Amino acid sequence: MTPEELDQIGETERAEKSKYTQRVSVCVAAGCLSCQSQSVKDALDQEVAKRGKKDHYQVKGVGCMGLCAEGPLVSTSAGMLYKKVEAADGAAMLDSLDGPAVSRLVCRTDVPFFQRQKKIVLENSGVIDPERIEDYIAANGYGALIKVLTEMSPREVVDEVTNSGLRGRGGAGYPTGLKWSTVSKSVGTQKYVICNADEGDPGAFMDRSVLESDPHRVLEGMLIAGYAVGASEAYIYVRAEYPLAISRLRNAIRQAERVGLLGSNICGTGFSFRIDLRLGAGAFVCGEETALIASVEGKRGTPRPRPPYPAMEGLFGQPTLINNVETFANIAPIIRNGGAWYAQIGTEKSKGTKVFALAGRVENTGLVEVPMGISLREMVFEIGGGIPEGRKFKAVQTGGPSGGCLPTECLDMPVDYESLATAGSIMGSGGMIVMDERSCMVDVAKYFMDFCMTESCGKCIPCRVGTYQMHRILTAIGNMQATAQDLQLLAELCDLLKHTSLCGLGQSAPNPVVSTLKSFADEYKAHVEEHKCPAGVCGRKAAGETA
C-alpha cells in the first residue's frame, strides 16, 4: 500500500458512489438493530430490486445517527430523516426519493438536538458504512496516518497532540499529549498501545457507538499513537457484552490488514503495527488501567499501586500507552486539521468536543457530541428537549458510579472537567442520566453503592468493606430504619474511602453519596427523621427487597 494506492481506493469508491442517483441510509448500529432496522434494510433492498432500480438507488447500512430512542432511523439523499420506520414502509420510502416526503415518519432535523451538535468524533457516524474500509477511505480515512508516516517525525506527532490540548476521554482528563510524550521517552524492548473499550459505566454507550459506527477511525488513531510512541503491538480491550462492536472491529482489522494498513512495513515506511482484540469478561474494575493490564495478561483484573505508571511499566512490564476509544477517535482529525484548530474549540482548559450518552427521563435520548463548555441547561432542556410529561427536573447524573448528581442550581454550569469536579461530580466517560421528581436520591445513591460494592475487586480493604458498610447504611435509610448517627457514619465513610482506597473505583465510589448528601440533604433528612420518602420510591418495596 502506497499513498497513491490509498488515493486510488478513495477515487474508485467515490466514482462508484456517483453512479447512484439516490441513496437511502439505514442505521445498523445496536440501538436501531434492536428495533429491527435490519428488516427495514432488507425490505428496501427487495423493493429496489423489484423496481429494477439497482443501478440508480443505493441502500446502505450506516452507523448511529444519534436519536436512538426514535429508531429505526433512515436518512435519504433527498435530505430527509425518518424515524420509527418499519419494513412495510420500504415502498413509501423509495417513493419519497423523487416525490414528497413521507410526512407521518419525518423526524425534524431543525431542532436543537441536531443543530447544537458539533461533530468531530462522530463525523462519519451515520454517513459511512462501518463494514467497508473503502467507504472510510473515501471519507479521507487513513489520510492522517499517511501524513504522519510520510511527513512527520514521531516527535512532531506528539507535539501536535499536545498543542491540541486533548485530554483523556475516559473520564480523568489526563492530558493526552503528556501521556504520549512520557511513553515515547520511556525505554523498553517492546512498547504497547492499548485501547480501553471496556465501557463499564452503566448508562454510557458512546464508545460502543463509535466502535460500531466508525471502527476504522479508532484503528487509525491507534496506528498514529503507535508511530508516535514507538510501539508495534496493540490491543483493544473490549467488553464481551458488545458482540456487534467486536465483530465490526474484527472485520475492520482484517480489512486493514488486507490492504496493508496494518501489519509489517506499512506503506513502505518500515513502520510495523499489529492490533489484536482482548475480550473483557464483565468486570467493571478492568476500566482502571492497571487492572486492565492484568486482565490482558490473562489474570484476575485487580489494580496495583501506582507508580510505576503503565507509561513506564505496563503490559508485560513494558512501557504501555492506554487511551480510551474516544481519545483515539479524536486523533485523526487533530492530525488532519492541526492541533491549533482543535484547541480553538471548547473552553480554556477543556478543549474540543465531548460525546455524551443522554438518557433517562428526558425527551430525546441518544448520542450527542457537543463542544466543551456548553451548559447543563442547554444539554437537558434544549438538546435533550426537556423532561417528558411536563414533570419537574430534579438532577442530572454524570460520570456513572464514580460521578455525582447535580441539582437544579448547577444547571447553568459549563460542562468541562474542572467545573464538574468542583460541583462534586466528574466528567466521566460521558454518560448523562436525567432524573425527574419521581427518582429518590437516596435510592439512586444506594443503586450506585450496590454497583460499587458488587464490582469491588476485593483487593484493598477500604473499598471491599467500606462499600459494603455504606450500602448497608443506605439500605437502612431506604427502609426508614436509620438514625442521625448513621448519617454521620456515612459521611465519615465517604471520607475514608476517598482517601485510603487503592484505585479509582474505591476512591470515587463515595461520589454519588457525597453529592446527594450535599445537594439533597433534605431527602436524607425526610427518610431518617420523618420516615418518609418524598419521591415515594423507598418503603414501597422495602418489604421484598431488604438485602
Added chain:
Amino acid sequence: MASYVAKPIPPNQDKRWKMVDATMRRQGQQARGLIETLHTVQEAFGYLDEQALRYVAMSLRVPLSRTYGVATFYHFFTLKPAGKHTCVVCMGTACYIKGAPQLLEAVQKDLGIAAGETTPDMQVSLVTARCLGSCGLAPAVVYDQEVAGKVGVPAIREHLKKWTHT
C-alpha cells in the same frame, strides 16, 4: 527452558475441544491466553465445568487455583449450565430509573427464581446485566440474544409465558 511436559489429552472425544485447542495455540500455549481460552470454552460449551477448567489449566500450565480464580472473578463466566432460554434484564442507570426493578421483581415472582438462577426444569435462566448500552431504549431486556426496548411488565410476562409453556 521448561522441561518437556506431555500435552494433556482433552477430557473426551467432543469435537468442540478442537476449537479450544485452536485458541490456545493462537495464544502460544501461554498463560496470558487464559481469559481468551475460557471465552472459547464458554462459547463452545455454554459454561465452564470442572473438567474444562482442569484441561485448560493443564494445557496452559496455569495452576488450577489461578484458573478457578480467574473463572470466578469475571461475571461473564458461568460455572453452571444455563437454561434453554435466557432472559437478561438490564439494570443500568437509565433502565433502573425507568422501571427495571419492577420488571425484575415481576419476573422473579413469576418464575420463582432469583436473578442469576435457572428454573428447575432448565427452561429459563434469569440474568441481570450491568448495562447493555441500549440506554436510549430503556428499560431494555434481552430475550435469547434479541434486544427488546421500552419493555413493560405485561410485555415481559407475555414473553416469558411463551417459554415456560412449551
